[in-house]
Amino acid sequence: MQGCEVVMDFAQLFVDHAPTRDESTACGCKHNALGCAHEQLSLHFAFELCDALAYRRLGEANASCRRAQAARLDNRQQVSDLIQPHADNRMLSGDALQHLPRPLGLVFYWCMFTGSSQMRTISLIAFLLVSGVASAVAAQSYPTGPVRIIAPSPPGSPRDIRARWVADRLAAVLGQPVIVENKAGAGGNIGMEAAAKSPPDGHTLVVVDLGTMAQNPHLYPRIGYDPLADFIPVTRLVNGSLMMAVHPDVPARSVAELIGLARANLGSLSYGSSGIGTPPHLAGELFKRMAGIDVVHVPYKGAAPALADLLGGRIAYTIDSLVMQMSAVRAGKLRALAVTGSSRAEIAPDIPTLSEAGLARYEYNSWMGIAVPAGTPHFIVTRLNGELVRALRQPEAKAWFRDQGGEVIGDDAEEFASVVRADYVRWRRIIHEAGIAAE
Numbered sequence: 001m002q003g004c005e006v007v008m009d010f011a012q013l014f015v016d017h018a019p020t021r022d023e024s025t026a027c028g029c030k031h032n033a034l035g036c037a038h039e040q041l042s043l044h045f046a047f048e049l050c051d052a053l054a055y056r057r058l059g060e061a062n063a064s065c066r067r068a069q070a071a072r073l074d075n076r077q078q079v080s081d082l083i084q085p086h087a088d089n090r091m092l093s094g095d096a097l098q099h100l101p102r103p104l105g106l107v108f109y110w111c112m113f114t115g116s117s118q119m120r121t122i123s124l125i126a127f128l129l130v131s132g133v134a135s136a137v138a139a140q141s142y143p144t145g146p147v148r149i150i151a152p153s154p155p156g157s158p159r160d161i162r163a164r165w166v167a168d169r170l171a172a173v174l175g176q177p178v179i180v181e182n183k184a185g186a187g188g189n190i191g192m193e194a195a196a197k198s199p200p201d202g203h204t205l206v207v208v209d210l211g212t213m214a215q216n217p218h219l220y221p222r223i224g225y226d227p228l229a230d231f232i233p234v235t236r237l238v239n240g241s242l243m244m245a246v247h248p249d250v251p252a253r254s255v256a257e258l259i260g261l262a263r264a265n266l267g268s269l270s271y272g273s274s275g276i277g278t279p280p281h282l283a284g285e286l287f288k289r290m291a292g293i294d295v296v297h298v299p300y301k302g303a304a305p306a307l308a309d310l311l312g313g314r315i316a317y318t319i320d321s322l323v324m325q326m327s328a329v330r331a332g333k334l335r336a337l338a339v340t341g342s343s344r345a346e347i348a349p350d351i352p353t354l355s356e357a358g359l360a361r362y363e364y365n366s367w368m369g370i371a372v373p374a375g376t377p378h379f380i381v382t383r384l385n386g387e388l389v390r391a392l393r394q395p396e397a398k399a400w401f402r403d404q405g406g407e408v409i410g411d412d413a414e415e416f417a418s419v420v421r422a423d424y425v426r427w428r429r430i431i432h433e434a435g436i437a438a439e
Contacts, residue, residue: 142202142380146177149370150198150206152191154184158404159207162237162368165400166205169391170384186220187277187438188212193224196231200375202384208233209368211279214423218431219277219438228424232376233416234384236369237392238406241341242283243322244354245334247313255337256358258317262293270296272306272315277438280306282427283319283340283364285434287354290362310334319364322348322405340364346402367409369416385413 147170151163163180171178183191188211195206213227225231244255252258262269273280276299288295298315300306303324310318311333318325322345328334338357339345342365354362370388372381391397392410401408411419 143174143176147203148179148181150191150195151182152188155182163207173387187216189223196225198373200373202376202380205370208371210366213420214427218428230374231371234370235388236367236409236411236416238368238401239409240366240406241339241345242319243339244319244337245325246317250316259291262295266294269316270298272298272318274303275299279366280320347405
């Protein structure tokens with residue numbers, strides 16, 4: 001059970017055993033009225049104490065969870081009035097509760113159910129204090145050994161390069177070695193499965209992206225992991241665009257002209273990709289469907305042979321890595337028509353987006369981020385998110401990712417999780433409707 005839920009459950013028990021103002025007035029009992037006021041003050045103090053402990057880097061709980069828990073007490077207005085000012089504040093990291101001795105927890109429950117008003121007050125405050133100390137100990141002890149980052153691709157790949165960037169930054173702040181472990185194969189599925197089966201103790205991280213989290217589950221009959229259930233997203237590192245480029249002999253100087261050319265020559269134009277089910281293939285299929293054109297897909301075994309054939313004029317266009325194709329564009333060997341993101345790439349601000357260039361609402365953002373196995377303690381996720389976001393905010397980080405054609409993100413875990421869920425649903429529909437299956 002999460003810590004915020006446990007604390008709020010204790011508060012619920014606390015309030016359930018206290019008389020309301022109406023009850024006190026009806027009974028005409030001054031003692032009960034004073035007791036109710038005393039418990040309100042004690043509960044107020046308890047939450048102030050809880051917030052004070054949390055500000056000592058014990059972790060930040062889900063604010064929406066706290067609001068939901070507070071809403072359970074709305075039937076007693078005096079209590080909700082006390083809790084609401086704290087609803088958006090920090091609260092104890094609940095995962096530290098696993099460090100509390102079980103007999104101590106039983107004592108707390110016994111006091112809350114059977115004790116007097118003052119005993120319940122003391123019990124709640126003691127619970128907050130002890131769980132706060134336990135959380136502090138757990139937070140300060142992490143990590144207890146080397147941390148590994150699984151890159152589900154070969155050395156030198158974008159996943160590997162970014163894993164090593166993360167490893168260098170985390171090693172500097174965690175005080176332990178951070179090692180990159182490459183586990184390539186099956187479009188990243190082998191490395192992802194290994195990460196999903198790792199202990200959820202914060203000592204295994206994995207580089208994730210649009211492909212492994214939102215596309216592979218719908219391309220392969222079995223991937224060995226569930227991206228929505230087996231991982232906790234930590235933060236997105238970068239959002240990257242692909243670039244549509246045509247051979248100079250193709251008589252199209254804009255996206256609109258390329259679409260017109262394809263419609264006038266059904267099935268005669270071809271585009272290349274680095275393989276079936278790869279981001280360039282899926283970006284190309286999305287373009288094909290949204291533009292309503294019939295073009296031939298030519299899959300290659302990697303991006304390099306696809307680029308070679310594009311330069312040789314054997315295919316009409318590709319939608320592939322911006323950085324990889326940019327040198328050929330600058331040399332006049334290719335013509336850039338558009339980038340696939342929702343905004344122009346900083347590295348090539350003169351190239352419009354596909355949406356700007358004539359295909360409204362087209363967007364393909366190839367994001368990449370860090371995740372941990374499901375069950376990893378919340379305070380560890382919070383710590384990792386904070387350290388990575390801090391590193392991503394540095395000017396040198398923004399410049400480093402920009403030179404690769406990417407835009408730094410550094411969002412919180414909840415926002416990243418919502419992006420994963422939305423893209424998972426979106427690509428399930430696109431892939432199933434297009435009948436795409438990985439080789």
